[in-house]
Amino acid sequence: MKLKVNRTFNFNAGPSALPFTVLEKAQQELIDFRGTGMSVMELSHRSKAYEDVHNQAITSLKELLSIPDHYEVLFLQGGASLQFSMIPMNFLQAGKQAAYVMTGSWSEKAFSEAKLFGEVYQAASTKDGKYRSIPKLDELNYKKEDTYLHITSNNTIYGTQWKEYPNTGDVPLIADMSSDILSKSIDVSKFALIYAGAQKNLGPSGVTVVIIRKDLLEKANTNIPTMLKYSTHAKNNSLYNTPPTFGIYMLGEVLNWARELGGLNAISELNDKKATLIYDAIDSSDGYYIGHAQKDSRSLMNITFNLKTEELEKRFLDQAKRKGFVGVNGHRSIGGVRVSTYNAVPFEACQAFSEYMIQFQKENN
Known part of the structure; x- marks a missing residue:
């Protein structure tokens, strides 16, 4: 009998997500x-x-x-x-x-x-x-x-x-x-x-x-x-x-x-799609989400941003945790939000986080 496994949306910066099939x-x-x-x-x-x-x-x-x-x-x-x-x-x-x-x-x-x-x-x-x-x-x-x-x-x-x-x-x-x-x-x-x-x-x-x-x-x-x-x-x-x-x-x-999965070309293409979901949520927010990196230097592995106020950031992170998003607090040295989209992080996890960002802005604008 196969046990039902409850998996979170793991965005930890490291140790980070491993492919589920490898764990199995x-x-x-x-x-x-x-x-x-x-x-x-x-x-x-x-x-x-x-x-x-x-x-x-x-x-x-x-x-x-x-x-x-x-x-x-x-x-x-x-x-x-x-x-x-x-x-x-x-x-x-x-x-x-x-x-x-x-x-x-x-x-x-x-x-x-x-x-x-x-x-x-x-x-x-x-x-x-x-x-x-x-x-x-x-x-x-x-x-x-x-x-x-x-x-x-x-x-x-x-x-x-x-x-x-x-x-x-x-x-x-x-x-x-x-x-x-x-x-x-x-x-x-x-x-x-x-x-x-x-x-x-x-x-x-x-x-x-x-x-x-x-x-x-x-x-x-x-x-x-x-x-x-x-x-x-x-x-x-x-x-x-x-x-x-x-x-x-x-x-x-x-x-x-x-x-x-198809080697590095397939992995690179998927990583670009995952990161784009979240960067698009940042860029379309009219400054509600403030990306740390300049656009020409943006990482496809670690997406970092802030919200307009510390109070909003705290609320954003608290709600993210309750929704099952793990590891999205920014590094203690700079704060804010960090979403690590390494190879084993599923597209669906990034999609869910992007939708959460959009919904949070609507509800807390």
Whole structure:
């Protein structure tokens, strides 16, 4: 007998919604994973059963993102926050500089960590404009001798997203794509390193994906702890120590779901339709809803806005909660409303929220 499941409209910014079919499959395989008599969480990470899961997840990610052969795919731990330190630790060399583009809180944190390891500077910043936009490509002031240029592709707190990426030539381009990886097609070959926490579009929290060009690995600093070297994990297929096996299993199943959905083109088209529903409600409100991001920098993953007064915002959020919309409070640093429309958030959820916005305005104008 199949139990009736009561699901909310989950707009959490992360950990975020997972595909329902993936959760159902995980539920079915939880106790006896594919005839092993054990849960996937009980399998040895050295076993053939887990090795197949691990390698298939890597293969699926390479296929979906069209990752060239001269890149390694790593499954690490510690989230993007650990990458803020690992990147300069590995690549910021003595006597050289690295450039950072400041577009929000996460780029600020990455910059602060990098300062602990060497010389860094800001190649551009939109902080003076309250992080409402992404810098124009011709506004990026980095140097050809820089060790790398670091960007944050999508800004969850402020609701901005890069629409195109710079061609940096010989300067390695590094991107934190935690909140929009797998949401659209990208040219991986533009980047020397991409990193992303899994808990937005890839799976549950606990796994960090790193896509790194092999020649960059060869240039890394060597006098650092073994576990903090990318080369350690590349040489050992991310199995140097016990990996987050269940998280990687779930990541693999999310990738299978993405493939069955039609791949990145289909996902990108759906994400655009979902975000448009809510942006249209903002734009047609005659200023009742005030979007934070400039239109040319709007994120398709995190939609941020305010209402005309704090009292209205509180009423809006209270009623949204009662109607089953979860996770729509803005980040504590800026307040307001934030609707995260990651891959696994259904179109119907965004449609329902858009209708709620329109109805709320009619009733509270």
